[in-house]
Amino acid sequence: MINVEDFVKYLKNINIDFFTGVPDSQLSSFADYVEENCENIIAANEGNALAIASGYNLSTGNYPLVYLQNSGLGNIVNPVTSLTHSEVYSIPVVYLIGWRGQPGVHDEPQHIKQGAITLDLLNLLDIKYTVISNESNFDELKEIFENDFINQLNCGKSVAVVVSKGAFEEYKIKKENNNILSREKAIQTIVDFLSEKDMVVSTTGKSSRELFEYREELKQGHGNDFLTVGSMGHSSSIALGVALNNPNKRIFCFDGDGAILMHMGSLALIGSMKPKNFHHVMFNNSAHESVGGLPTIMSDIDINEIILACGYDKVYNAKSIDELKDVLPKFIEDNGPVFLNIDVNLKSRNDLGRPTTTPLENKLDFIEKLRS
Template sequence: MVSVDKLYDTLKASGVRLFTGVPDSLLKNLCAYITDNSDATHNIIAANEGAAVGIAAGHYLATGKVPVVYMQNSGIGNAVNPLMSLVDEKVYSMPVLLIIGWRGEPGVHDEPQHVKQGEVTIPLLEAMQIPYIVLPNEDTEALAAVQAIVNDCKKLSKPHAIIIRKNTFGKYKLKNQAINDYPLSREEALTILVKALDIDSVIVSTTGKLSRELFELREALSQCHSKDFLTVGSMGHSSSIALGIALEKPDKRIFCFDGDGAFIMHMGAISNIGALAPKNLVHVVFNNGAHESVGGQPTLGFGIDICAIAKACGYKETLTVTTEQEIKALSGRINTMDGPVLIELRVRIDSRDNLGRPTTTPIQNKEAFMTNLKN
């Protein structure tokens, strides 16, 4: 395995000063080491991968130094526009080093949302004419390859990529982990909230552990899953999915269960929700201030005023709750409030080690959900 401290030192010795991007589970040990060893202005956890490329471009313009942008391969989609129309050699020709976690690598078992992305990761880079290497998993060879690709990146003044396979990096535990002392875990808050909803309520839940917890809660309560759309991928798009449903099904109560990282990733979506003002839409943001699913790196969830942002975008009502009593106090009106409503539910960073995954496929989830909407 590759030692993350040696990789970091090699990048720094090559002149890299800035790291920016969105954390990924395959990169979590590297991202943790970067977080512990770089200040906040030189390790910027960006809203999304496209924004990270923009930050990297600005850094290069100001310093002439090669920046690193880290991401899961699913984030390539967010980054395509600035990679092609900003830093590409036929536009401004800027050296940016991409470090990409290869989820869904062909021949390696992974979750359904990663399979297609894994298949097309290398073809996508080739289509964009971005030179790449797959990082070897032994220190000496890996560090030499990194040094060589940084040199090529500088020389050619264009983006290059390092692809990271599963289990490439040695273990490193984040020391400067985001913590908070809110009384409820996300799963505890989810359980209280779901029990307060009308039986016919429709839920669109965000990617990550929240959807997994919702699936297991339905199992524990012996309830069907047909009222829940589990957005297993597409981070940041659950609120838009919920909006599309709410506009076409005004007779149904639609809940979007979102996360702070996902909310921030495509925050512009809430301007559409506010402008179109569906009365039947309730947007719940479970905010723990961290990218918990991919290593616990901090988000800006507690550094921004989510309720004020939603209110400024036209949400009819916004509120923040943190306790069981506050959630239960909402149960009398959460099913009748005129939307769009945003509820920020602040929770502590905590999840079960034995948390399972949905036992239905995305296609089965879609079909059962659509049947429920028709009825």
């Protein structure tokens, strides 16, 4: 395993001292260290991070590092091929990529395809890479930089360190907020207020896992819920497509602050389309809680004003169970698009399970329920 402090100190010695990206659970030790000790920008999405990194390189001549889960490679294909590539602006970048869905390593279904094509995709993008694992050591990684990667960067080309599970030694910083309400309790409370005909599209991460487990506890089945296990930031657009084509059903989107920030243009589209059956819920802990808990910028902006400016009819807010129970009847009965901002804490159960149905089974059950 590699000590993150040794790695980052070495990077700084070779003028790689600016970090930006989107947190990933397999990079949590690295991300925690740079958040506490370095110039670090947690970007809205991976493409944004690469653009920020490009601006840094243009301004300083130094090499930036962009960290991301391999699922985020899709978000950077365009800026890699049309901005940073050596055949365009030749902007050198160091990528640190968490390898989810690595072949031969058990992982969740949404990571399997991306994991299988990760290295092929890097080859297609002309990004030279090395893979580190729990058997790697710092001296080996340093040698790769000194014998190859630094020369690649000096020639205007990008390089990548692909990180397998357990490659970094543990490093954690304390993360918390002052909110009293848990996301799981908020989800359970909303579900209790929904009718048998109401449909839910839930975002990736622990929100969908908590929703699935509560349906199991209630023995309700899962046909009312589309669990967006991947494609972070797109749940609201999926819900919009469902709402527009099922005007006689209320459609609820269970969203997270990190997911909303990732693709905020969807808010303007929802507001402009004005589906009357669209009910948007944000569980706001101002953090990427499902992948380590590093902060988002949600606490720095006025999301209520943004939502209204995008064309939503109303915004509701809740910080406690009592407040939530008070606003839910109005929120549910209002014509959409309406938005409910619920402040929640960073806590989740250590024994939180994962969906026991496959994504395909979930899709088919959801379709059947929609048509009933």
